[in-house]
Amino acid sequence: MRIGFGDGSVHGFALLEVLLALGLSSVMLLVLYSAQRHSQAVLVYSQQLHHANQLLSQVASQVWAYPQHYELLTSELNAGDAMCLARRQCTPAAMTQAWATYWHQHMLQQLPQADLTVACADTCIAGQGLTITLQWQQKLASASPGCPLEMACVALQLTL
């Protein structure tokens, strides 16, 4: 097919040219869309990191407050009494469980497949090191030692 503007059938665009132009436009739109998707994913990752750092800072504060009960801070049971964080007197164990529940219900929800761990390097006594680690599913995270593939990991080291 020729679309001519003059006096013969040789002028104008060939069907092939039109198809090529269409194809190129589609590729450009696709590239634009992919770039945008990637940029969006990076933004979400950045938001997650920001969120994770806020959480680690709160966990660190409570590790300092309850060094003997730090293991309960990562308990996944939703058994904590929310009132312990709102005007009810509680034991240290109940307090740590209340924090764990609060984090699981509010903060960890925003990180897909999040896992929070608190572990001592050796024995959990004063002067020893303790590491708080938070990992969640994130395809953009670069591989790092000790961190599973396609997972993002952030860690905070404290001395008891």
Place this chain on the structure above:
Amino acid sequence: MCSAATDTLSAHHSEAGFSLLELVLSTGLAALMMTALMASLMQFNRHKLVAQIMVNQQAQGQLVSAQVLQDWGDVCGSGVVQGSATSISIKRLHQATCVTYDYGLNTPAHSLKRKRAGGRYSSFLAGVEALDLRYGLDTNGDCGINLWTNHYQTSVNHRLHQVWVRLTMRTEVSRQLGGNLESDWVWHEQDSVLLHKVGFIWRVAHVCSE
């Protein structure tokens, strides 16, 4: 595909011009391409605006916690004198003397305000919608927090270990975004701003360390 008589444009005889079908097809194609292009540009613009808001929120969150923690970093004397859910009085060093500073929420101005003893309130942090302070107290002398409350008064019977600061921040939103918001955003209808929460804990230094 089509015969030359019907699908060519030329200026001088019956074979000239575009056929109606070609015109319709070309217009349709052009419209389709324009729609795709416009949708893509609008999506790109929206993405840019959302990115700006998210970065603003992050920066605001980091700035507010850094500023509050830095301001409360050099406590002296009895440290926190008293506090409620929306205000707190702290002893801080000022020119080598221990002075009481009052902090509170300035609701009409949407900011945190601060005042030195004998002085006047001035704005301290902008863009604050709400303030909620909770005080982690040790009331049984075991050097562990056993009570979180929203009221505190210096007393020999209890020690303040931590202050949990929860702020609701306001972020301006471009008019271009309109009401087209992300699902997890909280929108303040009256003022057309986005609200987001920032929470951090201030550990009062040297409690139980003597």
